[in-house]
Amino acid sequence: MKRRDFLKQTLFLSLVAGLTPSLWKGINLTAFAEELPSLQKPLLSVAKGTDYQALVNMVLQPLGGMKTFVKAGNKVVIKPNIGWDRSPEQAANTNPLIVKGLVQAALEAGAAQVLIFDRTCNNAKMCYKNSGIQAIVESLKDPRAQCVFMDDRKYINTAIPDGQDLKEWGFYRDALEADCYINVPIAKNHGITKLTLGLKNIMGVIDGKRGLLHQNIAEKLADLNSVLRPKLTVIDATRILLRNGPQGGNLEDVEVMNTVIASTDPVAADAYATTLFGMKPSDLETTVAAYKKGLGEMDLDKVKIVTV
Amino acid sequence: MEIKFWRKLRIVSQILFLIFFLWLFFQTRVDAPEPIREWVNLFFRTDPLIALAAMSAGHILLWSLWPAALLLVVSLFFGKFFCGWICPLGTLLDGTHRLFRSWLKRLPFFNAPILNHQPMRSLRVGILIVLLISALFGFQALIFLDPLTLLFRALTLFFDPFLFDQSQSFFTWLYHNASPFINTIGDALYEGLKSSFLPMERPIRLLGALALGMLLFIFLLELVARRFWCRFLCPLGALLGCVARYTILKRMPGKSGCAGCQGCAPNCRMSAFDEKGKWLSETCNLCMDCTENCPKGRVSFRVKKNLFLETVPVDVSKRFFLASLLTGVAVPLLAKTTGLGKVPTSEDSQGGLLRPPGALDGNDFWDRCIRCGECMKVCPTSALQPAWIEAGYAGVWSPRLIPRLGYCEYNCNACGEVCPTGAIAHLPIEEKQKVIIGKASFDKNRCIPYATGESCMVCEEHCPVPSKAIHYKEVEIQTPAGKLTTLRQPYVKRGRCIGCGICEKVCPLEGESAIRVHPISASTKQG
Numbered sequence: 001m002k003r004r005d006f007l008k009q010t011l012f013l014s015l016v017a018g019l020t021p022s023l024w025k026g027i028n029l030t031a032f033a034e035e036l037p038s039l040q041k042p043l044l045s046v047a048k049g050t051d052y053q054a055l056v057n058m059v060l061q062p063l064g065g066m067k068t069f070v071k072a073g074n075k076v077v078i079k080p081n082i083g084w085d086r087s088p089e090q091a092a093n094t095n096p097l098i099v100k101g102l103v104q105a106a107l108e109a110g111a112a113q114v115l116i117f118d119r120t121c122n123n124a125k126m127c128y129k130n131s132g133i134q135a136i137v138e139s140l141k142d143p144r145a146q147c148v149f150m151d152d153r154k155y156i157n158t159a160i161p162d163g164q165d166l167k168e169w170g171f172y173r174d175a176l177e178a179d180c181y182i183n184v185p186i187a188k189n190h191g192i193t194k195l196t197l198g199l200k201n202i203m204g205v206i207d208g209k210r211g212l213l214h215q216n217i218a219e220k221l222a223d224l225n226s227v228l229r230p231k232l233t234v235i236d237a238t239r240i241l242l243r244n245g246p247q248g249g250n251l252e253d254v255e256v257m258n259t260v261i262a263s264t265d266p267v268a269a270d271a272y273a274t275t276l277f278g279m280k281p282s283d284l285e286t287t288v289a290a291y292k293k294g295l296g297e298m299d300l301d302k303v304k305i306v307t308v
Numbered sequence: 309m310e311i312k313f314w315r316k317l318r319i320v321s322q323i324l325f326l327i328f329f330l331w332l333f334f335q336t337r338v339d340a341p342e343p344i345r346e347w348v349n350l351f352f353r354t355d356p357l358i359a360l361a362a363m364s365a366g367h368i369l370l371w372s373l374w375p376a377a378l379l380l381v382v383s384l385f386f387g388k389f390f391c392g393w394i395c396p397l398g399t400l401l402d403g404t405h406r407l408f409r410s411w412l413k414r415l416p417f418f419n420a421p422i423l424n425h426q427p428m429r430s431l432r433v434g435i436l437i438v439l440l441i442s443a444l445f446g447f448q449a450l451i452f453l454d455p456l457t458l459l460f461r462a463l464t465l466f467f468d469p470f471l472f473d474q475s476q477s478f479f480t481w482l483y484h485n486a487s488p489f490i491n492t493i494g495d496a497l498y499e500g501l502k503s504s505f506l507p508m509e510r511p512i513r514l515l516g517a518l519a520l521g522m523l524l525f526i527f528l529l530e531l532v533a534r535r536f537w538c539r540f541l542c543p544l545g546a547l548l549g550c551v552a553r554y555t556i557l558k559r560m561p562g563k564s565g566c567a568g569c570q571g572c573a574p575n576c577r578m579s580a581f582d583e584k585g586k587w588l589s590e591t592c593n594l595c596m597d598c599t600e601n602c603p604k605g606r607v608s609f610r611v612k613k614n615l616f617l618e619t620v621p622v623d624v625s626k627r628f629f630l631a632s633l634l635t636g637v638a639v640p641l642l643a644k645t646t647g648l649g650k651v652p653t654s655e656d657s658q659g660g661l662l663r664p665p666g667a668l669d670g671n672d673f674w675d676r677c678i679r680c681g682e683c684m685k686v687c688p689t690s691a692l693q694p695a696w697i698e699a700g701y702a703g704v705w706s707p708r709l710i711p712r713l714g715y716c717e718y719n720c721n722a723c724g725e726v727c728p729t730g731a732i733a734h735l736p737i738e739e740k741q742k743v744i745i746g747k748a749s750f751d752k753n754r755c756i757p758y759a760t761g762e763s764c765m766v767c768e769e770h771c772p773v774p775s776k777a778i779h780y781k782e783v784e785i786q787t788p789a790g791k792l793t794t795l796r797q798p799y800v801k802r803g804r805c806i807g808c809g810i811c812e813k814v815c816p817l818e819g820e821s822a823i824r825v826h827p828i829s830a831s832t833k834q835g
Contacts, residue, residue, distance in 0.1 A: 085717065085718065085719050121770060122717060122718075122772075123689060123717050125338065125508060126688070126717065126719060151498075152476075153480045154483075191765050191768045191769055191776075191796070192766075192768070211766040211814050214766050215756065215762040215763060215764060216763070217763070244774060244776045246769060249773070249774025249775075250774035250775060
């Protein structure tokens with residue numbers, strides 16, 4: 001009698017065990033996993049449109065709006081690309097309207113201070129002026145928002161604990177000490193790294209002879225990015241520079257894409273932006289090196305992409 | 309009007325014009341507002357010595373120098389008021405005299421009587437003649453003796469970097485040592501200074517010590533006699549003196565030495581009286597000191613009743629005049645024969661030096677350049693530096709472009725904008741961007757992608773030509789470790805290169821850059 005019962009029980013349990021996988025397929029496990037933060041896919045938001053300033057708020061919406069990143073009383077740093085003495089149409093610097101949109105959003109979220117700066121390659125005063133960024137920040141007439149020139153006294157020699165190529169480098173104090181650091185590059189062609197996107201934009205907040213970083217640059221950028229990790233990366237792809245980057249000059253090299261990308265994952269942002277140029281994320285050594293260092297996800301299948 | 313009022317007015321005028329000169333100096337920058345930028349070189353355009361020298365060497369009428377003609381005409385009527393009321397160097401000399409007045413009494417050689425006699429008193433006229441005749445015969449370099457250029461060069465080449473260094477040291481010390489509250493004020497002050505007086509970055513300026521030394525030497529001469537430079541050396545003063553002889557102003561009394569009093573001549577800062585005590589209008593700079601110092605109040609200046617120009621005998625002997633003329637002819641001959649620089653030169657060459665964009669060709673550039681230093685001050689990237697004798701004596705103090713120190717900013721044409729004589733033409737930006745300053749070429753023995761097989765191409769990154777003058781080839785190479793890898797190796801597209809030099813500037817190698825810009829010869833376009 002006991003053996004029959006035992007066999008009955010085993011058979012029944014095996015049946016249940018056999019059937020449950022099919023039952024499991026019915027249950028939406030992905031939705032379940034989303035509840036658990038550790039199993040969450042990084043979120044990438046893409047917005048397209050011609051009202052560039054409005055695009056900023058549109059692209060931040062799926063991420064929870066600027067208030068997810070900026071709390072009342074925060075010191076915010078918005079780091080656009082102001083590196084070159086070029087006009088907005090030439091797509092060498094971040095579009096001033098995108099910068100304006102971000103500054104306004106940060107102010108509305110209650111920021112106590114919003115600093116905008118970049119360590120330019122050409123003469124700083126000319127870059128700040130001709131990029132249109134200095135004028136547009138000043139037009140807000142809000143004393144909390146300041147487009148400032150970088151102060152050479154404010155670099156701090158910072159150790160890079162996981163540095164494979166670089167062990168230490170000088171970082172700008174205001175960038176390190178920001179409560180919320182927002183990286184706003186423009187997507188462009190680049191002779192050395194093929195493209196320059198979010199990860200490379202960190203070049204604008206570091207000290208020293210930057211020319212020395214261009215040997216084995218992908219690894220060095222990964223090291224630098226492991227120190228200063230932005231809360232938010234917004235890639236300006238309203239106009240992209242297809243050739244002769246990173247400063248271009250020829251309007252024929254510019255393609256109007258009317259797109260803005262935003263993500264908390266800098267590697268995912270770069271990976272997606274790469275596709276706008278008809279390339280694969282793995283084509284960029286910078287992206288691969290950053291991914292290998294654990295700075296983010298480069299496989300777009302593992303990223304949740306929301307198009308607004 | 310009280311005659312003493314004029315003396316006080318003169319002092320105010322001196323101070324105001326000095327401040328004006330210094331203010332224009334600090335406004336010589338690319339971010340100065342539009343209307344000011346046109347006028348920063350005003351003093352040089354008002355300088356008749358510069359006008360004459362530039363026009364005679366360049367064999368051309370320069371209409372932009374009309375203020376100089378105006379000054380000459382006004383000096384014809386009102387004498388050498390420029391020297392006493394306007395000249396910033398004169399003001400500085402007067403100022404230092406006041407400081408050292410008490411010490412000077414102890415110097416036995418101070419204001420020795422021999423200085424009042426010939427040939428000392430004709431010396432500056434001799435210098436003037438040598439300067440102008442040399443210029444006429446194609447040697448402009450002596451124009452460095454113009455007082456305004458002397459002062460401006462010392463300010464640009466020495467004081468500008470000096471002020472920057474000192475303020476940076478101070479504010480950096482403050483930043484690391486002072487309390488946050490003090491630093492808030494300090495930061496605002498530092499920022500304010502950088503947007504007005506100080507350059508954004510530390511300017512690199514060669515020959516600073518030499519420029520300062522020349523200026524200090526002039527101040528040192530004050531120990532020998534008051535306004536020594538003005539009385540014996542200044543060619544501008546000599547020129548103004550030539551027309552001031554015909555002034556409609558008359559000094560009452562016309563001689564020094566009333567009965568029982570020899571007060572005027574010994575106390576005159578310019579010693580504007582000859583051996584017989586007669587007042588010399590070509591020397592007097594109208595400082596009005598004698599009007600205040602006269603114990604009887606007899607001294608005054610009036611307008612002559614008879615305004616017709618009377619022949620005034622020249623105070624220079626024929627022999628001296630002839631000697632000066634011959635020296636003026638000899639100087640260019642000597643200089644051109646003996647003063648060859650490090651590289652062989654031909655008539656139309658640049659002497660192996662790179663020039664600012666828009667500079668005239670060949671020797672015309674050195675003929676027209678009056679060595680003021682405006683272009684070097686305004687250059688935002690420290691690209692323009694004064695030449696020494698690298699290309700021979702003819703080019704001394706003229707600007708040359710040294711890319712390793714500073715590149716030529718693509719969207720900038722400031723040097724042409726501030727040049728008073730057009731030695732550097734004021735080209736519109738689009739035209740300036742097409743001027744060939746030189747051509748870049750690689751030293752493949754040192755360039756990293758060629759020499760060590762590592763990636764670089766910082767030069768290509770910075771090339772501002774929209775279609776890029778540096779391109780690259782993708783080559784497969786074997787690393788020293790034996791691994792096969794693809795590498796981008798840069799090369800220059802010579803036809804597109806404008807020689808701005810940013811590639812040479814940013815090359816990360818220590819010492820000389822692996823990509824260098826060389827001048828091309830204007831006639832053959834070969835370099």
